[in-house]
Amino acid sequence: MNGRAREVLASLADLLVPPGDGMPSALEAGVASAGIDRVLAACPELESPLVRLLDRGTPPDPAGLLDELRTDPQAFGLLAFAVVGAYLTEPRVMDRLGYRGRPVAPVADDLDAGVRSLLESVLERGPVYRDPDATPQRRAARAT
Amino acid sequence: MSEPVDVLVVGAGPAGAVAAKRLAEAGARVLCLEQGDWPDYRRARAGHPDFELTAQRDWAWNPNTRRSAGDYPVEDSGSDAAALMWNGVGGGSVVYAGVWERNLPSDFRVRTLDGVADDWPFDYEELRLFYERVDLDFGVSGLAGDPAQPPGAAPPLPPLPLGRIGRLGARAHNELGWHWWPGPNAIASRPYRNRMQCVQRTSCLWACPDGAKASVDLTHWPEAIERGARLVTGARVRELRSRDGLVEGATWIDRDGGEHFQPAAVTVLAANAIGTARLLLTSGLANSSGLVGKRLMIHPWATVTGLFGEDVGGAHGPWGQLLHCLEFYETDTSRGFVRGAKWGLMVTGGPVGSVLSPFFGGPVLGEGFHASVRSRLGRSAMWGIVGEDLPNEQNHVLLDDSLTDEHGIPAPRIVHARDENVERLMAFNVERARESLTAMGAYETIVGAADRETGWHLLGTACMGTDPETSVVDPFGRSHDVANLWIVDGSTWPTSAAVNPTATIAALALRSAERLLAGRRDQVRAA
Numbered sequence: 075m076n077g078r079a080r081e082v083l084a085s086l087a088d089l090l091v092p093p094g095d096g097m098p099s100a101l102e103a104g105v106a107s108a109g110i111d112r113v114l115a116a117c118p119e120l121e122s123p124l125v126r127l128l129d130r131g132t133p134p135d136p137a138g139l140l141d142e143l144r145t146d147p148q149a150f151g152l153l154a155f156a157v158v159g160a161y162l163t164e165p166r167v168m169d170r171l172g173y174r175g176r177p178v179a180p181v182a183d184d185l186d187a188g189v190r191s192l193l194e195s196v197l198e199r200g201p202v203y204r205d206p207d208a209t210p211q212r213r214a215a216r217a218t
Numbered sequence: 219m220s221e222p223v224d225v226l227v228v229g230a231g232p233a234g235a236v237a238a239k240r241l242a243e244a245g246a247r248v249l250c251l252e253q254g255d256w257p258d259y260r261r262a263r264a265g266h267p268d269f270e271l272t273a274q275r276d277w278a279w280n281p282n283t284r285r286s287a288g289d290y291p292v293e294d295s296g297s298d299a300a301a302l303m304w305n306g307v308g309g310g311s312v313v314y315a316g317v318w319e320r321n322l323p324s325d326f327r328v329r330t331l332d333g334v335a336d337d338w339p340f341d342y343e344e345l346r347l348f349y350e351r352v353d354l355d356f357g358v359s360g361l362a363g364d365p366a367q368p369p370g371a372a373p374p375l376p377p378l379p380l381g382r383i384g385r386l387g388a389r390a391h392n393e394l395g396w397h398w399w400p401g402p403n404a405i406a407s408r409p410y411r412n413r414m415q416c417v418q419r420t421s422c423l424w425a426c427p428d429g430a431k432a433s434v435d436l437t438h439w440p441e442a443i444e445r446g447a448r449l450v451t452g453a454r455v456r457e458l459r460s461r462d463g464l465v466e467g468a469t470w471i472d473r474d475g476g477e478h479f480q481p482a483a484v485t486v487l488a489a490n491a492i493g494t495a496r497l498l499l500t501s502g503l504a505n506s507s508g509l510v511g512k513r514l515m516i517h518p519w520a521t522v523t524g525l526f527g528e529d530v531g532g533a534h535g536p537w538g539q540l541l542h543c544l545e546f547y548e549t550d551t552s553r554g555f556v557r558g559a560k561w562g563l564m565v566t567g568g569p570v571g572s573v574l575s576p577f578f579g580g581p582v583l584g585e586g587f588h589a590s591v592r593s594r595l596g597r598s599a600m601w602g603i604v605g606e607d608l609p610n611e612q613n614h615v616l617l618d619d620s621l622t623d624e625h626g627i628p629a630p631r632i633v634h635a636r637d638e639n640v641e642r643l644m645a646f647n648v649e650r651a652r653e654s655l656t657a658m659g660a661y662e663t664i665v666g667a668a669d670r671e672t673g674w675h676l677l678g679t680a681c682m683g684t685d686p687e688t689s690v691v692d693p694f695g696r697s698h699d700v701a702n703l704w705i706v707d708g709s710t711w712p713t714s715a716a717v718n719p720t721a722t723i724a725a726l727a728l729r730s731a732e733r734l735l736a737g738r739r740d741q742v743r744a745a
Contacts, residue, residue: 116271116272117271181417
């Protein structure tokens with residue numbers, strides 16, 4: 075991503091992900107540098123449309139530009155995906171959230187006595203489906 | 219011209235795979251033409267940091283977004299839902315959640331019981347043994363004895379764990395007096411045949427990289443090929459060629475644009491309710507009823523997500539269903555609508571989805587960003603609600619006047635709108651799902667944003683029945699008009715039921731294959 079587009083991204087990023095709640099802002103998390111590089115390495119097809127969106131010179135009014143972008147859901151969706159994707163795949167951010175990705179964890183049978191007891195209650199309430207053969211119309215149809 | 223085959227199958231998704239495997243087992247010379255390719259599981263990135271960045275690209279559900287080599291455009295501007303599908307070996311089973319539901323007995327008697335739409339030309343009992351057979355082939359995990367279903371054989375594998383979320387749901391529904399049961403899923407809870415045990419990567423909807431979910435590229439095609447079936451990928455069927463009222467075979471186009479003709483004694487369509495209708499319309503076949511393409515049904519889908527005050531395990535787990543609820547499946551006219559819905563309780567996935575997914579009501583950015591991530595990631599659970607869409611001839615597939623695929627074949631245009639019954643049905647179920655989550659302990663519930671990207675279940679468009687004037691195929695899927703043409707996908711459904719359809723599509727395909735085999739001596743064949 076070229077420098078001009080990167081500058082515009084930097085001017086908008088903290089509006090989308092500001093600091094707070096013990097978490098860094100987008101810029102503090104490197105969204106406009108290593109973060110966007112990480113997104114574009116995974117999704118190189120996003121670079122051209124992102125650059126087209128952002129290569130417009132540093133805006134004097136970033137909030138105004140963001141409002142303008144919001145009127146185009148596709149464009150705003152692309153920007154949001156890039157910034158959020160860059161931010162939430164940053165290892166320090168994931169660490170602070172306590173999120174460790176999708177580790178391998180084989181499923182374990184949990185049909186223990188507690189669950190079986192819960193199931194007993196369901197069974198006690200009886201069938202919840204309609205039996206068409208139990209209706210007078212169906213019985214008559216079957217009989218003929 | 220290629221060597222003639224006994225049976226030509228068009229489409230390598232669940233319906234085509236089930237039919238091809240059974241026919242090949244019985245010794246038929248089977249060839250399948252599939253416009254897409256085998257799934258490339260190297261692109262299934264669960265376990266890698268870029269999973270949420272790449273999943274919606276490489277495993278996108280909408281062919282208009284994905285635009286893979288096997289895809290064709292679908293003109294959907296006149297539809298309230300986009301048609302979602304996977305055009306490749308495995309079909310929709312590559313990107314489905316693995317939720318494995320049977321239609322209920324009442325689904326086969328809609329007209330008799332509720333006075334709307336149509337009855338199916340057979341009943342649940344007719345399909346029960348086929349359900350049990352496909353349960354084995356797909357390696358279904360679940361628990362026998364569900365009081366929402368008639369009694370029958372147990373699935374081959376024990377259910378997936380309920381986990382924390384499932385237990386909360388179970389207790390809440392017991393308090394409410396509502397049905398729940400461990401969810402049936404075509405996801406292996408233990409190693410099974412050539413499948414691995416689920417390791418909870420939470421990626422079912424974007425291809426399982428671990429071989430735990432039953433997609434037919436794993437469960438059926440290897441065995442079908444071993445039994446002699448041939449599968450040609452990158453093969454887009456242009457049209458079926460007919461003479462003297464019979465299909466002679468299919469003209470198809472390879473990846474390089476080369477045109478071929480595959481002769482066959484019998485042709486079986488398994489290209490989904492959009493693709494099959496498209497092919498029949500481009501071929502001008504099997505439409506004396508005028509009903510090809512008509513009665514397109516797309517299940518309405520809604521989500522309600524609950525936020526909990528602590529981690530309930532919502533970020534991890536199989537993304538099938540932990541438990542299901544059919545409390546509101548059957549008609550109760552006091553609710554102001556007919557028919558009903560099935561619910562599946564699910565995890566909610568990773569951090570990017572927690573602030574961008576429609577499941578959570580749409581993007582949250584700026585001020586509320588961090589609070590939203592923290593309150594949702596791992597701390598949420600979701601009811602996915604599938605409602606019934608009744609048939610309506612105004613909802614249909616036709617050929618677009620100008621849009622074509624890359625080979626110049628007319629693209630399908632879909633027209634679909636929810637009716638008032640669906641709106642009431644879904645509104646009712648959404649409110650009940652909120653009550654359920656509140657009873658589970660959720661301090662807040664979020665109704666998913668209106669989302670067009672929900673047309674997973676494509677049904678109708680070549681309705682089955684006994685009367686050639688009011689149906690396209692007979693009760694076994696054979697065309698009334700063309701004696702050697704069969705349809706084995708979800709096109710043939712007279713009504714849509716309100717459950718995830720793959721189990722029934724598979725059972726129907728197996729039933730059709732058995733019928734074809736049983737009658738092969740009398741089967742009219744192309745010369």
